Amino acid sequence: DAMVIQNPRYQVTQFGKPVTLSCSQTLNHNVMYWYQQKSSQAPKLLFHYYDKDFNNEADTPDNFQSRRPNTSFCFLDIRSPGLGDAAMYLCATSTSGNRWNEQFFGPGTRLTVL
């Protein structure tokens, strides 16, 4: 089945220790998104890739970076995680050819910062 896969599902890191979250997709979608979702809050868009073009949200901290080496994979790098970065991180994909901009979400990675 075509899908969006996130690894790991649960990640524990120490304060200040860099961490990388992974997202892969078999949908062949050209747009990939990273969202941060804190407890009982709506997902917050961090950035997205339109093909190879990186689009950062204005309020995304510099601590968050992203890489997209190819169509299928996208990574979220947190350079120096703080306690406030503990959250669920959701990856989503869409195709620019879909006029409804429907986004397909992965299962998420739950990040804990100790």
Place this chain on the structure above:
Amino acid sequence: KNQVEQSPQSLIILEGKNCTLQCNYTVSPFSNLRWYKQDTGRGPVSLTIMTFSENTKSNGRYTATLDADTKQSSLHITASQLSDSASYICVVIPSTGKLIFGQGTTLQVKP
């Protein structure tokens, strides 16, 4: 400012009962509206999608309605099941394409 507000914030119902969740939005111009179901610890899954010209859309026991004049949408769940326990998120997509999420309604279905 584009906003999406959902009510109630949380809801507890007995298995087999019906319930209705509300969504009010101020997004303009408007492209389409979606309802997502998000199980605890999982990503959101799309339930229904409606354009401004559609009034109702069903997906099994889930029925969404849309009134584009009053900018209100509702999600009606019929004959609730324990597996319906989740957060339900109303998402409005303006013509610019960036998703605007509501805060969600947490539904708990009890036996």
